[in-house]
Amino acid sequence: MRQLKMQVQRQLxxxxxxxNHYFNKGFTPPTVSYAVRGEKAGVAYLQRNEIRFNPVLLAENKQAFIQQVVPHELAHILVYQQFGRVQPHGKEWKMMMEQVLGVPAETYHCFDTRNVIGQQFAYQCGCQTHYLSIRRHNAIVRHQRRYICKQCKQTLTFKDNL
Known part of the structure; x- marks a missing residue:
C-alpha cells in the first residue's frame, strides 16, 4: 500500500x-488521506483543500485508479481554486480534466465494488426496488430518517421477503 500511496502522490x-503551467500560477496542493469507504473512489473537500481516497478500490484497481480517480478529484480542487464554486462536473471541470490534465472527463468509475459495498437492504416504492446501506436502514428503523424515491416521490418501505 505504501508504494501505491507514493504513486498517488507522484500523479498528484x-x-x-x-x-500550474497551464494557468501560469501556483495552485495550493491538497492534503490527501485514505478515509473513504463504500462505493466512492474519492471525494474532494473543496474548502478544506483535501482529497480522500478509498484504499480498497485503490489497492484493487491500482493503475486505473491512479490514472482516473486521482486527476478527477484533483480537478475539483483546482476548479474551486481557479473559478470558485461552480457545478461539480460542469464546463469548468470538464475543461480542467480534458484540456489541462489531458484525461477523459468521466464522472463515474466502473470499478468492481463487491468488496466495499457491505450489507444491503431492499426497500420498495411505487416504481422499483432500492437497495440501502446498513447505515440508511438503521436510520429508518430508529425513526431518524425516511427516504423518498426521486422518480415516483413515494416513501421507501422495507421489503423483508428477501
Whole structure:
C-alpha cells in the first residue's frame, strides 16, 4: 500500500504541475488521506483543500485508479481554486480534466465494488426496488430518517421477503 500511496502522490504532483503551467500560477496542493469507504473512489473537500481516497478500490484497481480517480478529484480542487464554486462536473471541470490534465472527463468509475459495498437492504416504492446501506436502514428503523424515491416521490418501505 505504501508504494501505491507514493504513486498517488507522484500523479498528484504531475497533474498539479500541468495546471500550474497551464494557468501560469501556483495552485495550493491538497492534503490527501485514505478515509473513504463504500462505493466512492474519492471525494474532494473543496474548502478544506483535501482529497480522500478509498484504499480498497485503490489497492484493487491500482493503475486505473491512479490514472482516473486521482486527476478527477484533483480537478475539483483546482476548479474551486481557479473559478470558485461552480457545478461539480460542469464546463469548468470538464475543461480542467480534458484540456489541462489531458484525461477523459468521466464522472463515474466502473470499478468492481463487491468488496466495499457491505450489507444491503431492499426497500420498495411505487416504481422499483432500492437497495440501502446498513447505515440508511438503521436510520429508518430508529425513526431518524425516511427516504423518498426521486422518480415516483413515494416513501421507501422495507421489503423483508428477501
Amino acid at each position: 504532483k504531475r497533474n498539479l504541475e500541468q495546471a
